Amino acid sequence: MTVAAPLPLTFRVSATRLAQLPESPAEVAFVGRSNVGKSSLINALANRRQLARVSNTPGRTQLINLFELPGGATVVDLPGYGYAKAPGSVRGDWREMIEGYLLGRDELAMVYVLVDGEIGPTPLDAQMLDWLRAEGVPHTVVATKWDKVKSSKRQTRKLELAAGCQLEPGDIVYVSAAKNVNIDQLRDLIHLHLAP
Numbered sequence: 001m002t003v004a005a006p007l008p009l010t011f012r013v014s015a016t017r018l019a020q021l022p023e024s025p026a027e028v029a030f031v032g033r034s035n036v037g038k039s040s041l042i043n044a045l046a047n048r049r050q051l052a053r054v055s056n057t058p059g060r061t062q063l064i065n066l067f068e069l070p071g072g073a074t075v076v077d078l079p080g081y082g083y084a085k086a087p088g089s090v091r092g093d094w095r096e097m098i099e100g101y102l103l104g105r106d107e108l109a110m111v112y113v114l115v116d117g118e119i120g121p122t123p124l125d126a127q128m129l130d131w132l133r134a135e136g137v138p139h140t141v142v143a144t145k146w147d148k149v150k151s152s153k154r155q156t157r158k159l160e161l162a163a164g165c166q167l168e169p170g171d172i173v174y175v176s177a178a179k180n181v182n183i184d185q186l187r188d189l190i191h192l193h194l195a196p
């Protein structure tokens with residue numbers, strides 16, 4: 001088995017609208033509620049500390065951030081949803097932007113939906129998954145912060161998470177950015193999904 005090297009991602013552009021994004025030969029995107037560990041995961045995939053900002057500031061998370069791999073394929077960090085303190089109108093804007101991107105981006109090969117491995121899918125996560133399913137957008141669930149789940153509880157938690165996401169336990173990738181758990185597995189998946 002080969003161990004996937006860090007993804008050599010470089011920051012390309014931040015956008016507020018789909019129309020501002022450059023063309024790409026193939027793209028994958030990360031989505032999840034604020035604080036789920038999305039920035040930490042993207043940094044871990046690239047083995048870089050500061051590529052994606054680790055922050056809960058809503059202003060910064062309203063951007064679609066696009067990173068590029070050598071050869072031009074792209075990885076997109078979508079704004080986190082469900083930031084508790086955001087006013088309703090801002091939440092509406094996020095929704096419009098995220099949905100516009102997910103439905104309108106032709107290059108999009110896979111959406112990784114991040115769900116907190118310790119606390120499980122929130123109602124907003126379940127809503128996102130229902131929506132992706134209904135719209136037929138290809139997606140994979142990634143459970144984050146897996147180091148926070150005691151090893152004695154992991155089997156049960158896998159079953160609970162899968163049930164909450166209406167999936168089988170084997171459909172979910174269980175990762176820890178903090179402890180570098182299954183980051184290689186996710187890198188391999190990303191390469192697979194970006195391959196023509």
Ligand code: GDP
Nearest residue numbers: 034035036037038039040054055145176177178
């Ligand atoms: P984002 O808002 O989704 O980008 O989430 P962040 O990456 O900023 O992470 C939110 C919080 O969760 C931060 O305090 C991180 O240090 C923490 N965190 C992220 N990933 C992990 C992980 O794998 N394990 C643990 N224990 N904490 C994590």
